Amino acid sequence: MVFSKRLFSTFVLPFILLFSFSQVSAQVLLTNQILDLRSESSFGKEIHKWSFKPGDSPRVTENTEDDFYLDEDEGEIKAHVFSYAQPNLDESVRTGWISGFQIQTGWDKVTDGDGELYFPSFFDYMEKYKGYGWYRTEITITSSDIQNKFKSRNLSLRLGQISQADAVYWNGKYIGGTGLLLDTDTNVQLEDKSLYSDKIRFYRIPFHLLKIDEPNVLAVRVYAKYPLSPGLSHDKFYISSYKYSERAEYWNDFKKIFVIVLTILLGCFYLYWQFLFRNEENATIYFSLGSIFMALNTLFQSQIIYSILSDGFWIKKLEYVTWVGLVHFLFNFIVRFAHVRSGWIKLTNRYIDGAGIVSAIVVLLSPNLLFLSKYFFYWSFFTILLGGALFYILFLGRKIPSMGTVSFGFFAFIMLMLNDIFVEMQWEWFPSHTYVKDYAFAAFTISVALSIVKNMIDSRKMVEKQKEEKERLSRYFSPAVMETIVADNIKLGGEEKDIATLFSDIVGFTTFAEKNPPGVVLSHLNTIFESLSDLIFHYSATLDKFIGDAIMAFWGAPKQTDLDAYHAIACAVDMQKKMVEINEQLGLEPGTFRLRIGVNFGEAIVGNIGSVKRMDYTVIGDAVNTAARLESHGIPGKVAVSEAAFLAAGGEKYIEYEDTKELNLKGKSEPVKVYFVTKVLPRD
Known part of the structure; x- marks a missing residue:
């Protein structure tokens, strides 16, 4: 909110x-660089006066001037000269003009002094005048305007949206058109493709046609085929310097x-x-x-x-x-x-x-x-x-x-x-x-x-929060389990997989705890667990749990590889080496803390075990129990590996051992052959 x-x-x-x-x-141009030609008033000030004549203009037949333009298809074509575009109107065409005619409003919307529409029916207008009409106005541009307003004699005429075609004349000369060309004859009906109601017109005023300090006549021939705001009906209409109009365009x-x-x-x-x-x-x-x-x-x-x-x-x-x-x-x-x-x-x-x-x-x-x-x-x-x-x-x-x-x-x-x-x-x-x-x-x-x-x-923020949650969970769970928790893919149940399980126990820790304050005991235990946990995570294991001063970890879930048993044995060997370093780090005598480690490989149930409200991601089964029995019957400072784990890791090709024994483990009817591993050789 x-x-x-x-x-x-x-x-x-x-x-x-x-x-x-x-x-x-909308009709006020807040600039002193243009001459506004719109007919509406702003702040009580009249802007411009226009006159309108319905219908098309007769052509001037007697004309000695030669105005030509080059057409790619037709070659050189002579311009048509229209009476309504001339600077001075002949007596024959002076009548019929409606003075004060508003632009920016379609000619079918303009009313007279009594509020009556001049041309209430466009279709009657079309039938009578073929859709043509003419606008005329006089524009006086002073020397002061040139010097202070335009700051140039190169001027441009901007005519806004004209519905639907136009031809523009300045002091009787054609200076541009859209839809209507300078040789478009009188009362010609244009095709729809030649109608451009939305195009903004920019026409450059030729330098030699510009009169200073005397009236210039602007005449616009318009054509509207349909009753769509016909004439000069939208947008801005003004004269500016060519540079200004170029910038505007x-x-x-x-x-x-x-x-x-x-x-x-x-x-x-x-x-x-x-x-x-x-x-x-x-x-x-x-x-x-x-x-x-x-x-x-x-x-x-x-x-x-x-x-x-x-x-x-x-x-x-x-x-x-x-x-x-x-x-x-x-x-x-x-x-x-x-x-x-x-x-x-x-x-x-x-x-x-x-x-x-x-x-x-x-x-x-x-x-x-x-x-x-x-x-x-x-x-x-x-x-x-x-x-x-x-x-x-x-x-x-x-x-x-x-x-x-x-x-x-x-x-x-x-x-x-x-x-x-x-x-x-x-x-x-x-x-x-x-x-x-x-x-x-x-x-x-x-x-x-x-x-x-x-x-x-x-x-x-959610990602940052999730990141913080991951960091918090990483203190309790292995990375694989943590990702499962974060992804919210947890559900009760499990599946059978070949799992390599490792159990380790700290020998000598109970005696140490009896002789030292609880704070020292907890500090030393945390140091040991932190170092061993980093090593277990390094070998991509799932750290299942801490049981007093014991650790349980397993390989093969959630991700399973062919090297699970090999990684479990390699991790166990490195844990024994790490325990020697930990004793030195804690300033204790060599052998104060030693590890008993058991490793087994076999089929077990892995998954979320417990209840909907409280569950653990763990492994259960005979293979897990055997690993625990191997650890309890192991030798401090040694790694006890079952024959199943030894063979799954690659056997004598990759695993070196100093001795083997046949152990009778609780719950096993047959003795279990155990290898006491000392070294793991690198694999490709």
């Missing part, structure tokens, strides 16, 4: 405040590339996280796929894509397909992240996945841009319903760690998506004209990233 409050105050609250301010001041591309690279990296990171830590779940996989689709969606929204594809219709199709995939992957992510197991939610999720597949197919098979846009517009309201369902799912999974963080991000995601829907609808009460899809997903991504980071921190 504390983490969520800190997150809200540190990240979410400033983001909401910044977003709220951007909605209020570079910054827009940089933001898109940054989002693309970041989301792909996040997707790859979440996949890595999935395979590394969360193999039992697939929530992170869905978020990874969502991140990748967001990267693709950002690419198809960016200006970069126009240098790759020239078909505006297919760019829009691919953008919508990636957006459909993004929404459905995020829905699946949250359902799985919240660990919602209800049957009806699973069934609903399947239907939603099916709807996503159908939506993607419909988008790809859309016959025209109008059908595509309308379908996606209504599908956007479907995503709002999904958002409402996800809020309920988030509520059900509210106890999941980090769910609060993800919920904040999802809430910001939904709110910013609503912004884009309202912008598309161009409702007058909603002041924004800017799409914020990238920022919407970024807000959600940041929240999920923070939750992942928090989970990583918690996992790191």
Whole structure:
């Protein structure tokens, strides 16, 4: 809870405040380096006046100027000259212009002084004017503007999103176009692939066409085939220095590339996280796929894509397909992240996945841009319903760690998506004209990233805690048993295995304990056990238990090898050598403490023996009892090895001994042959 409050105050609250301010001041450019051309007012100050003329312009037939451009297929083509683009309008084309016409609002949304729509029916407009219209405005650029504002005579014109094609003229000369070329004839109906409603236009103003301290005429020929916010309807419109616009265009591309690279990296990171830590779940996989689709969606929204594809219709199709995939992957992510197991939610999720597949197919098979846009517009309201369902799912999974963080991000995601829907609808009460899809997903991504980071921190703490637990358990259990305990793979029961068992007892310790204080006795015993335990672990044994001053260890479980008997005998020999060193280390006379060691090899039961509440990982059976009897009948300072262990270790080829005996052991009907081993030879 504390983490969520800190997150809200540190990240979410400033983001909401910044977003709220951007909605209020979306039309205000806080810079003195541009000349704003938008027609709306800010702080009571009129920004710019435009005029609008429905329909296409007649061509100028008598024209002596020769404007040509080179077409790769057609060769040299002469430009068409339009009457509406001329600096001075002839008497025949001066009438019919609507002055004070607002840009940043589709021409089918603009009202006159009485509040009546100028063009209430786009289809009537299309039938009468073939979808064409012209915007005109006069721009006076002073010497002071050149010197103080632009600091350059190389100027650039930025026109935001124009629906759906345009050609731009400066003082009667064509300076650029998108969809409409300078030789596009009057009333020509363009194909959908030539419609670019989302492309931001940057047109350089030729130096020789620029007039200083006198009016410049900007004329924009627009074409809208469908009722999708026709005309100059979105974003920023201004004049700036070419260097400034170049930086702005570079910054827009940089933001898109940054989002693309970041989301792909996040997707790859979440996949890595999935395979590394969360193999039992697939929530992170869905978020990874969502991140990748967001990267693709950002690419198809960016200006970069126009240098790759020239078909505006297919760019829009691919953008919508990636957006459909993004929404459905995020829905699946949250359902799985919240660990919602209800049957009806699973069934609903399947239907939603099916709807996503159908939506993607419909988008790809859309016959025209109008059908595509309308379908996606209504599908956007479907995503709002999904958002409402996800809020309920988030509520059900509210106890999941980090769910609060993800919920904040999802809430910001939904709110910013609503912004884009309202912008598309161009409702007058909603002041924004800017799409914020990238920022919407970024807000959600940041929240999920923070939750992942928090989970990583918690996992790191868990790993540290597990490490401390291992260190604590290592004082009581052998490494193999400790790993079994930590992995929580413990259950009652056992299995038969060939086990090498070692028993050792300290000779002389009882006498020492009678003559010394308990503290000294305990200190010496701990020193002996620590040294011998390290040696036993060195030979990969399982240290079963300490029995008074005795040690029991075995080889062959949990891991079994062909060298178990060999390692048991080698360890026993080294323990006898180590006991000599321990006496010296404790400052005792040689032989004060000696070891009696017995080693046997044979079939035994190994496993967790006891009860559910209290169990020991140990070995039982006749082979174990025989090892204990060998130790009790052994000779101090010697290693007593049964014939079974001697042969399993490789016999005389690897084991040297000084004597053999036949011992009658308790519980054995036949004598047991015992080898008193002195040396173990190295093996390959």
